[in-house]
Amino acid sequence: MGKNVVDRRHQGIALLLSAPAIILMLVILIAPIAVATVLSFTDYSLGNAGFEWVGGENYTRIFTHSTYEKMLVASLTYVLVVVPVSVLLGLGAALLINSLRHGGSIYKTIYFLPVMATLLAMAIAWEFALHPTIGLINDTLSDGCDSGWVYRLATGAWYGNDPSSSWYGQGCSQGFPLWLGDRDYAIRTICFIGIWQAFGFNMVLYLAGLTSVPRELHAAAEMDGVRSSWTRFWLITWPMLGPTTVFVVTITLIRSFQVFDTVEALTHGGPVKSTFVMMYAIYEKAIQHNLVGMGAAITVAFLVFVMLLTLAQRWLVERRVHYA
Amino acid sequence: MANLKLQAITKRFGATQALKGIELDIRDGEFLTLVGPSGCGKSTLLRIIAGLEEQSGGDVLIADKRVSKVRPSERDLAMVFQSYALYPHLSVFDNIAVPLRMRWLSTWQRLPLAHWLVPGTRAQERNITGRVAEASEILGLQELLNRKPAQLSGGQRQRVAVGRAIVRHPKVFLFDEPLSNLDAKLRVHMRTEITQLHRRLRSTFIYVTHDQTEAMTMSDRIAVMMEGELVQVGTPSEVYQNPRDVRVAEFIGSPKINLFPGSVTSNGNVYLLGKETALCLEAPLAGETIQIGIRPEHLCLADPERAIFSGVVQLIENLGAEVFLHLHLDGGDQSVIVRLPHDLAAGIAVKHRVHLDFPRERALVFDLQGRRVDTEVAEVGPVREAAPCG
Numbered sequence: 001m002g003k004n005v006v007d008r009r010h011q012g013i014a015l016l017l018s019a020p021a022i023i024l025m026l027v028i029l030i031a032p033i034a035v036a037t038v039l040s041f042t043d044y045s046l047g048n049a050g051f052e053w054v055g056g057e058n059y060t061r062i063f064t065h066s067t068y069e070k071m072l073v074a075s076l077t078y079v080l081v082v083v084p085v086s087v088l089l090g091l092g093a094a095l096l097i098n099s100l101r102h103g104g105s106i107y108k109t110i111y112f113l114p115v116m117a118t119l120l121a122m123a124i125a126w127e128f129a130l131h132p133t134i135g136l137i138n139d140t141l142s143d144g145c146d147s148g149w150v151y152r153l154a155t156g157a158w159y160g161n162d163p164s165s166s167w168y169g170q171g172c173s174q175g176f177p178l179w180l181g182d183r184d185y186a187i188r189t190i191c192f193i194g195i196w197q198a199f200g201f202n203m204v205l206y207l208a209g210l211t212s213v214p215r216e217l218h219a220a221a222e223m224d225g226v227r228s229s230w231t232r233f234w235l236i237t238w239p240m241l242g243p244t245t246v247f248v249v250t251i252t253l254i255r256s257f258q259v260f261d262t263v264e265a266l267t268h269g270g271p272v273k274s275t276f277v278m279m280y281a282i283y284e285k286a287i288q289h290n291l292v293g294m295g296a297a298i299t300v301a302f303l304v305f306v307m308l309l310t311l312a313q314r315w316l317v318e319r320r321v322h323y324a
Numbered sequence: 325m326a327n328l329k330l331q332a333i334t335k336r337f338g339a340t341q342a343l344k345g346i347e348l349d350i351r352d353g354e355f356l357t358l359v360g361p362s363g364c365g366k367s368t369l370l371r372i373i374a375g376l377e378e379q380s381g382g383d384v385l386i387a388d389k390r391v392s393k394v395r396p397s398e399r400d401l402a403m404v405f406q407s408y409a410l411y412p413h414l415s416v417f418d419n420i421a422v423p424l425r426m427r428w429l430s431t432w433q434r435l436p437l438a439h440w441l442v443p444g445t446r447a448q449e450r451n452i453t454g455r456v457a458e459a460s461e462i463l464g465l466q467e468l469l470n471r472k473p474a475q476l477s478g479g480q481r482q483r484v485a486v487g488r489a490i491v492r493h494p495k496v497f498l499f500d501e502p503l504s505n506l507d508a509k510l511r512v513h514m515r516t517e518i519t520q521l522h523r524r525l526r527s528t529f530i531y532v533t534h535d536q537t538e539a540m541t542m543s544d545r546i547a548v549m550m551e552g553e554l555v556q557v558g559t560p561s562e563v564y565q566n567p568r569d570v571r572v573a574e575f576i577g578s579p580k581i582n583l584f585p586g587s588v589t590s591n592g593n594v595y596l597l598g599k600e601t602a603l604c605l606e607a608p609l610a611g612e613t614i615q616i617g618i619r620p621e622h623l624c625l626a627d628p629e630r631a632i633f634s635g636v637v638q639l640i641e642n643l644g645a646e647v648f649l650h651l652h653l654d655g656g657d658q659s660v661i662v663r664l665p666h667d668l669a670a671g672i673a674v675k676h677r678v679h680l681d682f683p684r685e686r687a688l689v690f691d692l693q694g695r696r697v698d699t700e701v702a703e704v705g706p707v708r709e710a711a712p713c714g
Binding site: 214216217219220221222223224225226227228230231235236239240242 | 411488
């Protein structure tokens with residue numbers, strides 16, 4: 001019986017001692033999400049004295065209203081383009097740099113520059129470069145129209161193509177695209193900048209992963225008769241990079257869902273909501289239009305998306321890539 | 325199976341000369357051990373034989389063919405690595421099958437799913453399964469074929485690594501300290517397994533180790549390496565009983581050989597710790613200081629008046645069948661280890677004084693440079709006759 005009393009007292013002390021940490025965790029980490037979840041079932045606006053419960057109406061709108069359909073399309077397009085391309089480019093760059101005997105660190109620094117530079121500042125540079133009339137890119141492209149051999153090469157006239165049917169030929173005759181103002185090009189341009197920014201980071205993660213591949217495995221493969229680097233990649237490098245790949249994909253996925261700064265700086269979600277990604281939608285609804293309830297609903301939907309993806313990663317992939 | 329020749333192999337890493345002209349003939353079917361302290365270049369030499377490292381000079385000949393320009397995968401050797409180097413994502417079966425798949429199947433036949441479309445794949449896979457089964461039977465791995473390396477114990481992983489080497493029936497097997505990651509008991513067990521494997525396969529084995537016990541117990545011949553040079557090559561008993569260099573004498577044998585300072589008179593008589601022995605040098609080496617080596621088992625207890633030196637017991641190590649006495653010799657700070665059968669050591673305790681002698685023909689004399697000097701036992705010793713120990 002005495003032991004029970006001591007046990008209970010120990011329990012009390014344990015609770016008391018861990019209380020500050022638990023309270024902090026609840027207040028700082030759990031409470032905001034709980035508040036957002038509650039608000040997502042209301043029509044609350046900042047400054048209003050009260051609010052009405054609207055039930056699942058905000059959520060119904062996300063999945064039925066055309067604006068939010070465009071939001072989902074824009075976000076998914078961005079994620080589905082940026083994640084695979086930046087992961088593969090990162091892996092490729094890491095493999096190339098890893099195979100260098102000298103100069104690897106120079107390449108590392110250069111490829112990592114976009115990660116270090118603030119995206120908002122770089123967006124201004126991109127905006128200038130992509131400007132339809134005075135921008136560097138369209139200037140260069142139209143200069144090529146006047147130079148005969150560039151024109152023939154880029155339009156495919158050299159291989160007997162009809163110049164006017166090619167993308168470049170049409171650009172020369174009808175003007176090159178408004179990269180950020182054309183609804184067909186804007187999301188692609190945003191994706192391009194996203195890749196440009198993300199792949200250096202992925203490269204660094206892969207370089208770290210490559211250092212953990214034991215050198216003796218390569219020697220063993222050589223003894224086992226592996227002759228091509230292609231086979232060596234599939235036999236050793238790719239399986240050994242499994243944990244890194246899971247991590248890189250997860251991180252890039254979450255970061256891609258969170259894309260905001262390029263959209264805010266360059267397109268404001270337009271044209272015709274073609275770049276209306278989730279983060280920008282939250283910002284526009286909750287902050288600019290003061291529809292806090294709606295913003296909260298998108299936030300919760302966003303959270304669920306990312307959570308599901310992360311859990312799926314853990315369950316499906318992580319078990320297969322850790323061999324020890 | 326093949327013989328292997330090393331001709332004047334040198335290797336430089338920057339300014340350091342790791343290998344200084346290694347000459348070695350390894351016979352077909354021989355178990356040769358390269359042994360030496362860490363950093364002596366033995367692993368480098370093995371990697372040069374394998375082709376994983378390029379020599380700075382000299383030639384490697386396998387079956388009388390120069391292989392310096394031949395890729396490791398084409399040299400028809402197999403290697404067992406210290407870390408085992410198993411593919412962690414592949415099962416035991418697949419690990420053992422890799423060397424065959426890489427050699428017997430084309431790139432198309434190795435593709436997942438699509439490989440069944442290529443004609444002949446099924447027959448090849450059947451061959452491979454047969455060979456893997458054969459190898460796993462030799463090593464007792466049949467029950468483990470579906471496991472991943474992470475689910476195996478150290479000894480089992482070791483066996484899988486050996487399986488991956490033997491499945492292809494290569495000309496020569498290379499072992500790079502394969503037992504050093506195992507615990508002591510398992511090491512002894514794997515030692516006999518590898519020796520039996522050699523007897524069974526009758527292939528050429530080249531085995532690198534820093535453990536002189538492994539070298540002594542497993543090999544047909546031992547090649548002792550020191551500081552990038554081959555110091556002595558010979559059978560285990562030759563190297564043990566007749567070391568040509570003081571470093572070999574010190575390296576081979578446990579506990580370590582006792583070394584005493586000595587000197588030589590102009591007529592070749594050897595003095596040990598200032599005392600005359602019945603030993604004579606075969607070739608004169610007058611006035612020089614020398615070293616005299618006596619193995620612990622060659623020292624024996626003697627009557628005080630016949631003993632060549634006496635000392636006080638500092639420590640007794642009882643190994644059951646035999647006992648190691650650590651002594652401090654009188655007059656000086658010379659320490660000596662004596663190895664005695666258990667019965668002879670009965671009654672000796674720490675702090676006891678014991679008196680020692682040794683059979684003269686067992687003494688090993690080395691000159692200043694550490695080279696062995698041949699000696700003979702004088703017919704009639706100045707003090708008394710030779711070989712006083714029973």
